[in-house]
Amino acid sequence: MLHLEHSLLATHIMYLHLTYIFLPLINALVIVKIHRSAIYHPASSCVFLGNASLPTDASIQSCIWECVHEDNCQTAVYFNDEQSCSMFTEFCQSDSIQPSENVRASVICYKKNQGEFDFYDNIEETSLS
Numbered sequence: 001m002l003h004l005e006h007s008l009l010a011t012h013i014m015y016l017h018l019t020y021i022f023l024p025l026i027n028a029l030v031i032v033k034i035h036r037s038a039i040y041h042p043a044s045s046c047v048f049l050g051n052a053s054l055p056t057d058a059s060i061q062s063c064i065w066e067c068v069h070e071d072n073c074q075t076a077v078y079f080n081d082e083q084s085c086s087m088f089t090e091f092c093q094s095d096s097i098q099p100s101e102n103v104r105a106s107v108i109c110y111k112k113n114q115g116e117f118d119f120y121d122n123i124e125e126t127s128l129s
Contacts (some may be wrong), residue, residue, distance in 0.1 A: 030068050033092070034060070035107040039100040040077050042088055049073055052085040059083075060106055067110050074112055080104035 042048065052066035063078035063085035075088040081104050092109035 030064065030110070032064055032067075033109040035092075035097050035109070037100050037105070038097050038107045039103060039105050040075055040086075040088065040092070040107045041096050041098055042075075042090060043093065043096060047088045047090040049087040049089055052076075052087060054083055054085055056083070058085075060108070064108055064110070067108060074110055076108040076110070078106050078108060080106070 049070060049072060052063065052070070054062045054066070060078045060080075063076050066085050067073040067076040067087055070087055072089045073087040074091040077086045077088075078084075079086075091111055092107065097107050
């Protein structure tokens with residue numbers, strides 16, 4: 001019985017230590033709207049932040065990550081074939097999102113504040129944690 005109690009206590013302490021170690025790494029739930037087969041045409045060229053440098057095995061999640069960690073990014077475009085990510089300061093405007101036609105790209109809308117998204121047409125919702 002004493003061995004079982006010691007084992008349970010050791011397991012409980014281990015989980016507390018693991019929680020203490022990994023809890024700071026989990027800082028938020030990120031919710032974005034993704035418009036597949038779309039391209040973003042901003043109202044002004046002043047809102048362009050730049051292109052993120054992505055690793056060679058990049059994915060759309062890499063682009064989302066870059067936008068979330070860029071203080072002013074609210075819209076990004078991930079170009080599948082080039083594995084590149086363009087970022088913009090303005091939040092997605094539905095009239096600025098157009099079909100990409102022969103370019104394989106996706107528009108990522110990330111709202112910095114916690115309010116609801118304003119439009120829901122032809123979108124896919126995804127989350128990263």
